[in-house]
Amino acid sequence: MSNPLFLVLTAPSGAGKSTLVGLLRQEFPQFVYSVSCTTRAPRGNEKDGVAYHFLSPEAFERRAAAGEFLEHALVHGHRYGTLRSAVEGPMARGEWVILDIDVAGAAQVRSIVGREPEDSPLRRGFLDVFIDVPSLDELRRRLEKRGEDSPETIKTRLANAAGERARRGEFAAIVVNDVLESAYARLRALVLEKTGTNPNAGGAS
Numbered sequence: 001m002s003n004p005l006f007l008v009l010t011a012p013s014g015a016g017k018s019t020l021v022g023l024l025r026q027e028f029p030q031f032v033y034s035v036s037c038t039t040r041a042p043r044g045n046e047k048d049g050v051a052y053h054f055l056s057p058e059a060f061e062r063r064a065a066a067g068e069f070l071e072h073a074l075v076h077g078h079r080y081g082t083l084r085s086a087v088e089g090p091m092a093r094g095e096w097v098i099l100d101i102d103v104a105g106a107a108q109v110r111s112i113v114g115r116e117p118e119d120s121p122l123r124r125g126f127l128d129v130f131i132d133v134p135s136l137d138e139l140r141r142r143l144e145k146r147g148e149d150s151p152e153t154i155k156t157r158l159a160n161a162a163g164e165r166a167r168r169g170e171f172a173a174i175v176v177n178d179v180l181e182s183a184y185a186r187l188r189a190l191v192l193e194k195t196g197t198n199p200n201a202g203g204a205s
Helices: 017-027 057-065 084-092 103-114 136-146 151-165 180-195
Strands: 006-010 031-033 069-075 078-083 096-100 126-132 173-176
Touching: 006 017, 006 103, 017 096, 017 180, 057 069, 057 078, 069 084, 069 103, 078 084, 084 096, 103 126, 126 180, 136 151, 173 180
Parallel strands: 006 096, 006 126, 031 096, 126 173
Antiparallel strands: 069 078
């Protein structure tokens, strides 16, 4: 059996994190996303417990006050957060949990996990990785090629990326996504080392 894994990933927009996560989940089916909580209303066909756990502002505040969140933040007037139970539950079932979050959220999680007992599955399985870009010039090129953002939005994303990259040293590991295959090999190696998984076992645990 592999060791439990709580993988926290952070990256500037356009760094290719979603592609890397897709490759991880394809090779290792035991990976699951943690389901976050939010105080915003469901959109479209979003179902409670699948897209998010939808909470009232009052319920969210009660749970925050009780220390049930690993991290939480106010974003565009709504609260978002990750419950401890949303990570510990899947880990107890032998699943590997991915949390996709920004640098501020990762810092909150790191602080809480660091106060856990040494033998806590949450602490033993914790691995925080920053997915980086080779340079801001390369990130600009990727964002422009993607063609989804206005020049103003790209400027904002680059400014945000500069701030995020300034904090990459806080993470246990940095994976530079220059060549996708090489970046995935590095991320995969970190996962295999942390979980003690046989490199030839693929998705087996």
